[in-house]
Amino acid sequence: MSRERRLPLVLALAAAVVGVLAVASPRAEAELQVGFYNATCPIAEGVVFAEMHAILHEDPTLAPSLLRMHYHDCFVQGCDGSIMLRSRRGTAERDATPNRSMRGYDAIERIKARLETLCPLTVSCADIIAMAARDAVYLSKGPWYGVETGRRDGNVTVAEYAENDLAPPDSNIVDVKTFFSVKSLTAKDIVVLFGSHSIGTSHCEAFRKRLYNFTGAMDQDPSLDARYARQLRKLCPRRGGGRGRRAKVPMDPGSGFTFDLSYYRHVLATGGLFQSDGSLLHDPATRGYVERMANASSPDEYYQDFAAAMVKMGRTDVLPDSLGEVRATCGVFVD
CATH class of the missing domain: 1.10.520.10 (Peroxidase; domain 1)
Structure with a gap:
């Protein structure tokens, strides 16, 4: 269809x-x-x-x-x-x-x-x-x-x-699961929703620590693919000034404007852009899903899972009529 x-x-x-x-x-x-x-x-x-x-x-x-x-x-x-x-x-x-x-x-x-x-x-x-x-x-x-x-x-x-309340990009899998569990979202919801990183870019500051000071000893995240890390260092110099400060790096290289399965292939091959992306490989449940989607011939299963996870997330702590309002302008408080 x-x-x-x-x-x-x-x-x-x-x-x-x-x-x-x-x-x-x-x-x-x-x-x-x-x-x-x-x-x-x-x-x-x-x-x-x-x-x-x-x-x-x-x-x-x-x-x-x-x-x-x-x-x-x-x-x-x-x-x-x-x-x-x-x-x-x-x-x-x-x-x-x-x-x-x-x-x-x-x-x-x-x-x-x-x-x-x-x-x-x-x-x-x-x-x-x-x-x-x-x-x-x-x-x-x-x-x-x-x-x-x-x-x-x-x-x-x-x-x-x-x-x-928002999990930072340098979260490990334990932290990510904690942030999501308090919203009643499961490990599967996590790995499915992270697939939204198939579109978009990030500034260097969100992952610079992973390149230059992962443990506080001026080191690099050992789980990050070496070739990919070299590419990122060229785009994001250590000092972060000039071009590096303005740089925007695709979260899913080569497919940054298309919502598809390539994010999972990217994470499996390189460890992903963010530490939280790479953390999906450090838990059996989330890693298994990454591997399955990375090798899937069709996005149909993922699309169904993503729709279900988005609907579930969209029910989080919704206000009843008695506590909520409808504003005429979204950014302006109702007097």
């Missing part, structure tokens, strides 16, 4: 949404389900997809960041859109170290603004982030999957929470 035939009909109608107004109806209790907005804003997914298609046509490098945004949102206080909130004091989640390189905030606001003209105060920012992540994957030649919607937006954002 072609990708076009797999795409739901509602998205094929996305180009026709201009000038269409949704008729509001009483909002049901917040409960995640595919098609949550069918009654209140039936064009919601079509609008998001149309905007994402235009956004990624203008800048395809935003796809991995918008996928990453959903992960960073869900792991900090749950999937509540709080990563979008701006703080005048520089103390919001988006100000935390793990989010300083995040891009795509303007893209989410662009989608939100379009939806506000059609279905005011109906579609939450948290749901837009979740749908945009799915569309980023699909438009990068990855799988299509149904996104459960019905999330409410949170109004608390604390940089320290992001610092504490």
